Amino acid sequence: MKPVLFVTSHAPPDRVGAFARLHEREGIEVALFGGRSKHGVGDRSTEIDGISDRPAEGSPFPHRHVRQHETARLAASGNYRAVVCSTGGRVALPATWAGARRGGVALILWTSLWAHPRSAAHLFSYLALRRLYHSAETVVTYGPHVSAYVRARGARNVHIAPQSVDNAFWGAPVIAAPRDPAWPDEAEIKFVFAGRPDREKGLGTLIEAWQKSGLQAPAAALVLVGVGSNPPWVPAGGAAASFLRQDTAPTTAGAPGSPRAPAGVSRVGPVPPERLREMYADADILVAPSIRTRTFREPWGLVINEAMNRGLAVIASDAVGAVAGGLVRDGHNGLVVPAGNGDALAHAMVRLAGDPALRARLGTAGAQDVSAYTHDAWAEGFSHALATVGLSRTHC
Numbered sequence: 001m002k003p004v005l006f007v008t009s010h011a012p013p014d015r016v017g018a019f020a021r022l023h024e025r026e027g028i029e030v031a032l033f034g035g036r037s038k039h040g041v042g043d044r045s046t047e048i049d050g051i052s053d054r055p056a057e058g059s060p061f062p063h064r065h066v067r068q069h070e071t072a073r074l075a076a077s078g079n080y081r082a083v084v085c086s087t088g089g090r091v092a093l094p095a096t097w098a099g100a101r102r103g104g105v106a107l108i109l110w111t112s113l114w115a116h117p118r119s120a121a122h123l124f125s126y127l128a129l130r131r132l133y134h135s136a137e138t139v140v141t142y143g144p145h146v147s148a149y150v151r152a153r154g155a156r157n158v159h160i161a162p163q164s165v166d167n168a169f170w171g172a173p174v175i176a177a178p179r180d181p182a183w184p185d186e187a188e189i190k191f192v193f194a195g196r197p198d199r200e201k202g203l204g205t206l207i208e209a210w211q212k213s214g215l216q217a218p219a220a221a222l223v224l225v226g227v228g229s230n231p232p233w234v235p236a237g238g239a240a241a242s243f244l245r246q247d248t249a250p251t252t253a254g255a256p257g258s259p260r261a262p263a264g265v266s267r268v269g270p271v272p273p274e275r276l277r278e279m280y281a282d283a284d285i286l287v288a289p290s291i292r293t294r295t296f297r298e299p300w301g302l303v304i305n306e307a308m309n310r311g312l313a314v315i316a317s318d319a320v321g322a323v324a325g326g327l328v329r330d331g332h333n334g335l336v337v338p339a340g341n342g343d344a345l346a347h348a349m350v351r352l353a354g355d356p357a358l359r360a361r362l363g364t365a366g367a368q369d370v371s372a373y374t375h376d377a378w379a380e381g382f383s384h385a386l387a388t389v390g391l392s393r394t395h396c
Contacts, residue, residue: 001393003027003062004386005080007071007096008110009035009088011063013273014165014302020060022379025394026386028084030063031074033092068092075099082106082391084140084382087113087129097132106389108382109136110161112299114149114324119295130154138385142300143325157388161381162373163300163322169273170309171367174281182266183279187221189353192283192312194225194276194303200296202289202317203227208342209289210265213349217264220353222287224261225279228269280310284359285352288316291339297321304328305373308366313359315348327373333365 006028011019022028066074068091075083076099083105085096100107109132116126133139134154140161141147147158177185184190191210195201203224210222261267271279280286286307290298300321304314308327316328319339330336335352337344352359387395 001027002079002081003029004082004084004391005074006030006084007033007075007089007092008084008086009033009092011059016059017166018164018375018378021375022382023061025379025383027393028061029080030061031066031071032063033066033068033071033089035089069095071096072099072102075105076103078103080105082108082137082386082389084108084110087111087132090125093132094128097135106137106391107135108385109133109139109155110141111139111146111150112142112321113297114142114145114299114321115292115297117295137389140381140385142321143327145321145324145326146299157385159381159385159388161378163302163305163325163327164373164375164378165302165305165309167305167309167371167374170277170280170306172277174278176278178275178278178282180268180271180275180279182223182268183282184217184221184223184264184266185282186218187264188218189215189220189285190283191220191222191285191287191349192225192279192307193223193227193287193289194279194306195288197224197227200291200293200298202291202319202339205291205317205340205342205345206287206289207262207265209345209349211262212342212346213353215264215349215353221264221266223266223268223279223283225268225276226270227267229267276306277310280307280312283307283312285349286312286314287345287349288314288320288322289337289339289345290317290319292319300325305370308333308363308370311363311367313352313362314366315345315352317345327369328366329369333362333369335362 004026011032019030068089071092072095075096083100085093087093130153133150138157139150139155140159142163143160147160151158193206288301288304298320304322307314314328314334316323316334317337317339322328323336328334335348337348383392383394386392
C-alpha cells in the first residue's frame with residue numbers, strides 16, 4: 001500500500017513522537033516547507049539533531065524539506081494513496097489541494113483554527129478556506145472546539161486528533177533542581193509561564209494580575225520561561241505597560257540598560273525540554289493567560305499537557321484551545337478566567353496561592369485527565385479519518 005503524504009510546516013519536538021506513531025500505523029512521508037514556528041518555549045533543538053524544528057536524518061519517520069510550491073507536484077505524483085495538509089502556508093495549502101485534485105487522491109485537511117484571522121491578508125483566504133472545509137474528503141481537527149467551527153463552515157466527515165505530548169517524558173521522575181540563576185529557589189509558591197514573548201500569549205495581562213494580586217517575594221514568585229532578559233514586546237495600557245519601563249538599570253553611566261521585571265518576577269530565556277521539566281517539577285502553578293488578537297487565537301497550548309503531566313495546578317484563559325477543547329475544566333482540573341481580565345486572573349492566583357489542598361486536587365485531576373491525550377490517540381484520529389475513505393492500513 002502506498003504511503004500517505006503529510007504536508008506541514010515543521011516537525012517540532014512535541015510532534016516527533018506523534019508523527020512516528022502515525023507512520024507505524026499508516027506509513028507516511030512528511031513534507032516540511034518551513035516558515036516561522038509557533039511551537040514550544042524556545043530551545044528544544046536537543047531532541048532533534050540540534051536544529052530546531054528539523055528532524056534528524058535518523059528520525060523515526062521519512063521526511064523531506066520542500067519549498068511550498070513543490071507540494072503540488074508531490075501531491076499529484078501518484079506516489080501516495082492520500083494527502084494530509086495543514087492549514088498553514090499561503091502557497092503550500094492551495095498548491096497541495098490543487099496537486100491532490102490533479103492526482104485524483106483523497107485530501108485530508110488538518111486544521112487548528114477556531115477563529116479565522118482578521119488581518120487584511122487573511123480576509124482574502126477566508127472564502128478559499130471555507131471551500132476547502134467543504135471539498136476535503138475528511139477534516140481532522142485539534143479538538144471539539146475546532147470541529148464545531150469547521151462544521152459550521154461546511155466541513156463534513158470531521159474527526160479529532162487529540163493534542164498530545166510525550167507523557168512518559170514529562171511525567172518522569174526528576175532528581176535535579178532547576179539550575180538557572182534566575183530560578184527563585186527560596187519562594188514558597190512558584191507560578192510559571194512558559195511560552196513565546198508575543199502579545200497573544202497574554203503577558204501584559206499576567207504582569208497586570210501579578211501587580212494587582214499583592215503576592216510578594218519571597219513568599220511567592222512568578223517565573224516567565226522563554227521570555228529572556230530583553231523580551232521584544234511592550235504590553236499596552238495600564239499597570240502592565242510599566243513592565244518594561246520601570247526600574248531600568250543603566251549598564252554604563254548615562255546609557256540605558258536592561259529593564260527589570262516587577263518585584264517577584266523572574267525572566268528565563270528559552271530552555272531545552274529537560275530543563276523545563278525540572279522547572280515544572282519545582283513549580284506549583286502553570287499560568288496560560290493567552291488573549292485573542294486579530295491574527296491569532298491559541299489553537300491548544302501544549303504547555304498545559306506538559307504541566308499536567310507533572311501534577312501542576314493550571315490557570316488558563318478562555319482564549320486557550322485546551323480550555324475550549326475540553327482538557328482544562330474550571331474547578332475540576334484547573335481554574336479558567338476570562339481572557340484579558342487582570343482582576344480575574346489576580347483573584348485566581350491569590351486563591352491558589354492560599355489553598356494548597358485545592359492545588360493538590362486540581363493537579364491530581366489534571367494528571368489523570370491528560371493521560372488520555374497520547375500520541376497513540378492522535379494517530380488514531382488520522383486512522384479513523386483514513387478509514388472513512390477506505391484508505392487506512394489499520395482499519396480495513
